[in-house]
Amino acid sequence: MSLPRKKPAATAPSTPARSERLDTRVLETFVGYNARRAWLVVTEVFAERMAVYGLKQADFSVLSLIAHNPGATSRQLCTTLDILPPNLVSLIAAMEGRGLIERRPHPHDGRAIGLYLTAEGEQLVRQAEQTVTDLEAETSARLTPRERETLIRLLQKVYQPG
Amino acid sequence: MSLPRKKPAATAPSTPARSERLDTRVLETFVGYNARRAWLVVTEVFAERMAVYGLKQADFSVLSLIAHNPGATSRQLCTTLDILPPNLVSLIAAMEGRGLIERRPHPHDGRAIGLYLTAEGEQLVRQAEQTVTDLEAETSARLTPRERETLIRLLQKVYQPG
DNA sequence: TATTGTTATACTCTATAACTATA
DNA sequence: TATAGTTATAGAGTATAACAATA
Numbered sequence: 001m002s003l004p005r006k007k008p009a010a011t012a013p014s015t016p017a018r019s020e021r022l023d024t025r026v027l028e029t030f031v032g033y034n035a036r037r038a039w040l041v042v043t044e045v046f047a048e049r050m051a052v053y054g055l056k057q058a059d060f061s062v063l064s065l066i067a068h069n070p071g072a073t074s075r076q077l078c079t080t081l082d083i084l085p086p087n088l089v090s091l092i093a094a095m096e097g098r099g100l101i102e103r104r105p106h107p108h109d110g111r112a113i114g115l116y117l118t119a120e121g122e123q124l125v126r127q128a129e130q131t132v133t134d135l136e137a138e139t140s141a142r143l144t145p146r147e148r149e150t151l152i153r154l155l156q157k158v159y160q161p162g
Numbered sequence: 163m164s165l166p167r168k169k170p171a172a173t174a175p176s177t178p179a180r181s182e183r184l185d186t187r188v189l190e191t192f193v194g195y196n197a198r199r200a201w202l203v204v205t206e207v208f209a210e211r212m213a214v215y216g217l218k219q220a221d222f223s224v225l226s227l228i229a230h231n232p233g234a235t236s237r238q239l240c241t242t243l244d245i246l247p248p249n250l251v252s253l254i255a256a257m258e259g260r261g262l263i264e265r266r267p268h269p270h271d272g273r274a275i276g277l278y279l280t281a282e283g284e285q286l287v288r289q290a291e292q293t294v295t296d297l298e299a300e301t302s303a304r305l306t307p308r309e310r311e312t313l314i315r316l317l318q319k320v321y322q323p324g
Numbered sequence: 325t326a327t328t329g330t331t332a333t334a335c336t337c338t339a340t341a342a343c344t345a346t347a
Numbered sequence: 348t349a350t351a352g353t354t355a356t357a358g359a360g361t362a363t364a365a366c367a368a369t370a
Contacts, residue, residue: 022231022242026291027223030298031310032204034317035197040244041321042194058360061189069184075328080184082202087361089330111328111369129188136192142319148193151320154313155196157304159203220337237351246339251353273346273351 031158042139049135053128054098058083058091060128063117066101067125071114073106100124193320204301211297215290216260220245220253222290225279228263229287233276235268262286 027033043057050060061081066072074092078085092115095101100121106112117125140148189195205219212222223243228234236254240247254277257263262283268274279287302310 020238020241022227022234022238024227024242026226026230028314028318030294031302031314031317032201032208032219032294032298033223034314034321035201035204038317038320039194039197039201042197046194056359057194061195064188065184065186068188072184073328076182076184079182080186084362085329086331086333086363106328109328109370113329132192132194136194140193140320143316147316147319150312151316152190152193152196154305154309154316155193155200156190157309158200158302158313159196218336235351247352248340248354248356249338268351271347271351275352 035155042136045135045139046132049131050128053124053131055124055128059095060132062088062091063095063100063121063125064129066115067117067122067129070116071104071106073112073114075112077115095121197317204298207297207301208294211293212290215286215293217286217290221257222294224250224253225257225262225283225287226291228277229279229284229291232278233266233268235274235276237274239277257283 046057050056055063058081062077065077065080069076074085074088077083078088092101092103096103099118102116102118103113104116106114140151143151208219212218217225220243224239227239227242231238236247236250239245240250254263254265258265261280264278264280265275266278268276302313305313
């Protein structure tokens with residue numbers, strides 16, 4: 001049960017701001033501001049939970065994409081995730097060094113290298129995806145399942161073409 | 163008019179990924195992934211349009227907050243925007259150097275410094291806020307006004323406490 | 325000539341430790 | 348002792364230019 005909270009006045013204060021919290025009503029009218037704030041909250045929990053796997057956001061996205069797209073190339077990962085090629089090199093090398101992915105020459109293109117998960121990589125991705133699913137449920141606990149679906153659909157409308 | 167697009171199969175491909183676009187359906191079930199993708203799109207347009215004012219995202223947020231909270235302190239800005247104090251120093255110095263803000267000693271706390279917009283700062287913020295309002299309308303053009311309101315409300319439910 | 329992957333490097337953003345002056 | 352602001356610095360993330368191998 002929550003007490004009825006008085007709505008703030010519709011005009012900005014003309015006296016020096018003395019309270020702790022500032023008036024953010026204008027910023028809150030922008031999708032960009034709100035998307036970033038929401039992302040910051042989710043990303044913080046994400047970083048905490050994924051630390052046990054030794055995975056950062058980019059690591060998880062890359063491994064998950066390879067899991068569901070075996071044989072994907074670095075170029076495809078870069079295009080899909082908006083990562084610049086030079087910045088993916090060390091990430092891939094680290095994942096390979098940990099024995100999570102394998103690099104096999106592409107059957108039809110001698111320049112390209114197909115990426116595949118190892119058995120260990122498969123297992124780690126499965127655990128990590130479950131962990132992300134769990135933390136997503138927590139961070140969107142204040143949303144109904146229907147609201148969460150709507151939120152995702154509307155976000156996709158913003159960034160997806162056509 | 164758009165042609166009916168066939169929905170992709172519900173199973174992941176077991177053959178090497180040969181197509182350009184990868185299967186992102188799993189990542190797209192996460193709020194975090196979608197929020198970041200949407201933010202990336204909005205932020206790119208933001209950077210382009212605000213370049214004419216010489217303002218980056220943090221600059222705009224700070225100036226807008228000061229505009230609507232005259233006398234706000236650095237500490238309040240840091241708390242509100244999740245900026246670390248050391249990272250705000252040069253930003254404030256730059257805005258002051260451009261003659262956009264003034265720093266006046268706080269009336270009741272000798273440690274604190276109240277921040278105020280100059281006349282020039284006021285005018286710039288007014289223009290910048292209008293520009294952001296315009297680009298927000300463009301970047302969320304595929305959303306109805308009602309959908310845009312819903313999107314913002316749901317995002318706030320994710321990051322706002324209580 | 326264009327593309328894949330790579331190296332080297334620079335720039336921006338964010339984070340930590342320690343200091344000063346006021347409270 | 349705690350807080351506001353500052354300095355210096357380190358780390359992470361992101362960017363550009365240029366190269367070798369292949370198409």
